């Protein structure tokens with residue numbers, strides 16, 4: 436990140452700062468935020484701007500709205516942010532147009548404005564259909580800061596187009612730079628042995644990262660449903676387990692696959708080894724005891740550990756053991772431990788082990804793509 440300005444390098448005083456944050460929080464049917472971790476994660480950068488005499492225009496997406504609708508509004512976030520900052524946050528019901536311009540023109544140092552969900556404008560996700568959108572957003576401020584690590588892998592207007600219009604007056608927020616520095620430090624020259632653990636349902640969504648980790652790590656452990664697609668290609672009987680057809684599989688050399696599985700058939704549970712194969716009618720839903728023992732011994736020797744993707748259908752307590760036992764091994768390890776991924780973070784939270792992991796990455800997809808490509812579109816565009 437040496438060719439990127441940090442928030443601390445920018446002349447914030449009496450300037451208007453446009454900051455891309457990741458306020459993509461879960462909101463329930465009553466409009467209540469069920470987890471405000473992402474809002475809290477942005478507070479250090481927000482506070483930095485306010486403490487240094489800037490005024491702050493915040494922008495984010497929320498969910499995947501097809502059209503503007505109340506249920507995807509960022510309004511509840513404005514309320515929560517106002518509580519957390521203990522000051523008024525002005526919410527504007529859009530991200531372009533006269534009302535936005537008017538509210539922003541009245542801002543004084545220390546003021547905070549939150550724009551409405553950027554994805555209510557189709558041009559957020561498709562910059563090419565309306566290049567004016569980036570210009571409209573950029574016209575609001577003097578300085579651009581990206582603190583949305585979790586979105587930095589997306590070539591969207593607010594991530595890759597708006598910063599191009601700020602010349603040298605752009606940089607990285609504290610969350611973005613912390614994530615990148617951490618991933619750089621631990622994964623580019625990892626303390627060895629470096630053991631990576633990948634799980635989850637679909638191998639097709641993680642082929643790139645599996646290939647990258649296969650090269651970087653000393654050992655790659657693969658669990659979760661994705662193991663069945665690999666095992667089936669080796670001629671193993673996988674019964675009714677989840678298998679993806681027509682995927683180009685990565686070449687694996689230093690990878691360990693599961694040795695056994697906890698399987699279910701009509702409510703009955705039974706463990707089958709890979710050697711005996713999973714009979715028809717049975718579905719593999721968690722890794723079994725032999726696998727756990729093998730994986731745990733690899734984890735215990737590691738000096739760097741990266742984990743993404745549950746080992747089984749962990750939402751069902753009957754199939755959560757593999758994920759929980761591995762996670763506890765990670766938590767007990769003296770190695771540097773990194774966990775990324777939406778469902779993986781949920782598993783960490785369910786086990787109450789947040790404080791025992793060295794680094795919880797706020798961006799699932801972003802951290803995987805950063806490992807795969809060594810950079811992200813939203814980071815490249817900040818370079819001077």
Ligand code: ADP
Pocket residue numbers: 634635636637658659660661677719720721743744745746747748749750775776777778779780799
């Ligand atoms: P992350 O969000 O951490 O990147 P993924 O989204 O790739 O993880 O995968 C998580 C999902 O994979 C979970 O919903 C989990 O239930 C599912 N999963 C893992 N193993 C199995 C399995 N053996 N059978 C069915 N689903 C599985």
Ligand code: MG
Pocket residue numbers: 776777778
């Ligand atoms: Mg997921």
